[in-house]
Amino acid sequence: MIRRVFLLLCTLLAPLPAVALPSFAEVRSAYRPSEATLLARDGRPLHSLRVDMQVRRLAWTPLADISPALLRAVIAAEDKRFMEHGGVDWLAAGSAAWNNLRGSRTRGASTLTMQLAGLIEEDGQRRGQRSFFAKIGQSTAALRLERSWSKGRIVEAYLNLVAFRGELQGVAAMSRSLFGKWPHGLDDRESAIAAVLLRAPNVPPETVARRACSLLTELQRADECRGLEAFTFQALNNNLRDLRPEAPQLAPHLARKLLAEPGRDRRSSLDADLQAFARDALRRHLSALSRQNAEDGAVLVIDNASGEILAWVGSSGDLSGAAEVDGATALRQAGSTLKPFLYAQAFERRLLTPASLIDDAPLSLDTGNGLYTPQNYDPEYRGWVSARHALAGSLNVPAVKTLVRVGANAFQDRLKAHGFASLKEDGDWYGYSLALGSADISLLMLANAYRTLANGGRWTPLRAVPARDATVPPCRQGGCEGVFAGQPRAVDTPAAAFLVADILADRAARAGTFGLESWLTTPYWSAVKTGTSKDMRDNWCAGFSRRYTVAVWVGNASGSPMHDVSGISGAAPVWREVMDRLQRAGTASSTAPTAPPAVVGRDIRFEPAVEAARREWFLKGTEMGVIRAARADTLARITYPTDGTVIALDPDIPPDRQRIPLRLSAPAQRGWQWQIDGKVLARASNPASWLPQPGRHQLSLHDARGKMLDSVDFEIRAMRGKARQTSR
Incomplete structure (x- = not known):
């Protein structure tokens, strides 16, 4: 009689939206873990990141991966006749109805199937309601579910969608968080605790322990009650346990920029093995510098041809006091790393040649606010030096004199064209110090600017996803501004870019400052430049081979200065280690690039012989055989x-x-x-x-x-x- 009344009411009063129920496949397909995973270019997981902060859900757990002990406990606690009824437990429903008529409190008659119907209801607002008509709606949906779903699929979906405690939703998140194991490993005691949480997820631990013991006794496992209260207290107070992801956690900074939708994995352009190598190289070297107050750094590796970023290491991880700060996008003083672009502009405008002599001598320039007196990194002055030796040896006074010739505004315009969008003021605002890197830049901007030199002066945007995928800029503001967007453009002429690259690859030209053997001297062709900002707060090393560009920053995210750490001792060893690894991979050419048609070679000598005679490159039309010091x-x-x-x-x-x-x-x-x-x-x-x-x-x-x-x-x-x- 009760069954016939319920069926009639279900038919007459069931709301229309309940008619269209999703299939098991649709429910599973719509399920989204609270995490998303960043993938390497070959599809391997690189980094998992929680994106949904409302609930904590892990990947869907199949029924075969759920402990039988948990299934027994949940059915015993929530729906004893689950395997017998067709969606509605008529005996329980009748008993509940009779008790309600008598005015006494009673346990609800919702079956697992009815609860599942509430969990997958589209609006979700009816979940947990106990009104008469709400029960009718759930009963109708449950009857339909039982006709189209198997019992196994019903319980599988239920355990993946149900909330256990706090933000924990689904059996995987509950099992990993409370007990530190996957669902297939849950024992009787753990299963009983999980099962009683379904009815009252946030009751005190002592209440959970008491109810779990009652359930264990009902399941003839009363011996598991010994020490259960202490065990329950420990489990429920560990619910903030970090759910260790399966991904190796290699690229946190890029993951935070690319991952936005729960459960949606994103393929990046990163090379998984190279990313791990670059991270380890940075951490290894910073550990050696720990006594010199150097705790942080960043590394970028770029494919010159495609612009794809192959490694993005934003910090040193737990070696840093601010590991969340992305050193690849942070704006910091550039030091001497901007000098190559200044000399390229001077060569292009035929104001200098690589053989031109510049007087490296004490200099004072009137700025209107006082005298500007640049000094070299070491206190000595070299006298007359060629532009080749001045750039390769990173001499400051010749760079300032070159800026005077080029003009601060013209140089600032050239830097903006190279992608240094962080230079918001005009050249006069920065003044002569712009030649020595007083402007704030990011490692991303610097790396792509050096890549531009490697590509013959042609600028193109970077990519953080493979070229075959849709372009997804990971960021647009701050240190990312202008890096991932913009039309390809010719910034330097191929001839000027070639001259600068040849100088940056000249071991002999840099020997006066760095010695013949240093971290910059590679057994294969590479062009490289270091830089150190004021008070040794930042040091940089950026350079390229025929195929790759590598840029490294070492410093402190807090901005505190390092102790006696320069670009050659801080960033350069990491640059060299990563560049060597790329060369060992056998994909990089070891030969020097060919001179473009607008460049000619000429044997030169100096009068007086301030430098040894050599073979030098010139822009066609500027070549000369004898180089003399310039007149006043x-x-x-x-x-x-x-x-x-x-x-x-x-x-x-x-x-x-x-x-x-x-x-x-x-x-x-x-x-x-x-x-x-x-x-x-x-x-x-x-x-x-x-x-x-x-x-x-x-x-x-x-x-x-x-x-x-x-x-x-x-x-x-x-x-x-x-x-x-x-x-x-």
Whole structure:
């Protein structure tokens, strides 16, 4: 009688949305673990990351991988006649209805199938409701489930979808978190604890232990009650245990950037073996530097042709006090790593050749706010040195003099074209220190800029996923800005890029600073440059072979300085170890690149013999056989105002207080003159200033014979006067 009444009510009152029930395959397909996994380029797991912070779910567990002890305990605790009924336990339902009519409290009559129907209900809002009509809806759905699903699939789906305690959902997350094992290994005692949590997930441990003991007694396992309360307390207070993922956890920083959807794995461009090697190389070397306050670092490896990132190591892991900070994207001072781009621009504009002599001597430049006096890394000055030796030996004074020739604004524009999007100010804002790396950059920007040199001056964006997959930029802001997006473009000419690469590969040219044998000297062709920022807070090593670019940063995420750690001792050993590993793989060419058509070789000698005679490369049309020190008139350049400067006059400041100082990069010779718009203004050998007039002007420097040595164009703008306030 009770069964017929229930069937009639189920037919008349069941809500329409319950008619369309998903299949077992659809439920399993829609299941999403709270984690996602970053895959290597060959599909191997690299790093698993929890993405869904609402619930904690692991991968779906098949019925065959669930302990029989847990199945017995759950059926005994939740649905004793599960194997006998067709979705609704009519005896339990009748007993519950009779007790409700009598007004007494009773245990619910929901079967496992009815509970499963509630778990997979689309809106999820009816879950846990005990109203009469809610029971009717669950009963209807349960009857349909039993007609289309097997008992095994019902219990499998139930144990994967049900919540056990707190955020733990599904048998795998419960078993791993509470007991530190997979579901197939659960014993009788553990299964009893898990089963009683289903009805009251968040009751105190002593209550759980008491109910679990009752269940064990019912299952004729009463001997398992000995020590159960202490065991239960330990298990339930370990529910924050880290669920160790199956992936090797090799790329946390890239994983956080690429993984966004629960349960959705993402294939990256990373090489799993190379990623592990680069991480281990960095950690090994930093361990050796621990007494010198160097605890963090980052490594990037890029395929020159495709732009695919093959290794992305963002930190040293547990060696770091800030392991979450991604050293590949953090903005830090560049040190000497920007010098190659400065010399490439000077070569391209034919302001210098690799053989040009530059005076490495004490230098003071007037900045308007005081004197700027650059110094070399070591306190000595070399006198006349070629641009080749100045760049390879990372000499600071010649770099600043080269910047004076190129112009700070022009150099800043070139750096922006190389992908250094973090340079937000114009060149004059950075001033002469831009030649020595005062600007903040990221390792990602630096690596791709060096890759641009390796590719003959052609810039293309990087990729963090294989070329065959859709482009997925892992990040767009901060140190990632402009790295993964942008149109391919020619930045340096192939000839200028070749000259710089040849210098950076010249073991003899760098010997004066680094010695013939150093971490930079490889038995195969490679071009490399180091850099160290102020107070040894950061050091860098970036370089490339014919096929790969490797960039390394070593420092501290906190920004604290290291103790006597330079680019050659900090980052260079890691760079060399990774580059050697790439070479051993047999995929990198060991021969030097061929000179492009616009480059010619010439035997040269120096008068006087400041450097040994050698074979040198030149841009076609700039070659010469005898190199002599430059005269003073070839060294002097106008440093203020710079070309293109716009100066605004303030009407509230007296005109005499707005005079513009005229400055040179080197002392003026006797008879030199300043001219404004073709008219003689003053002698250049004495301090001079000019009372500005609105309009466009040309300032030029002339020698004693009237020959123009340098000129700049600039503009003076007059601001309107402020409105005067009057009173009556």
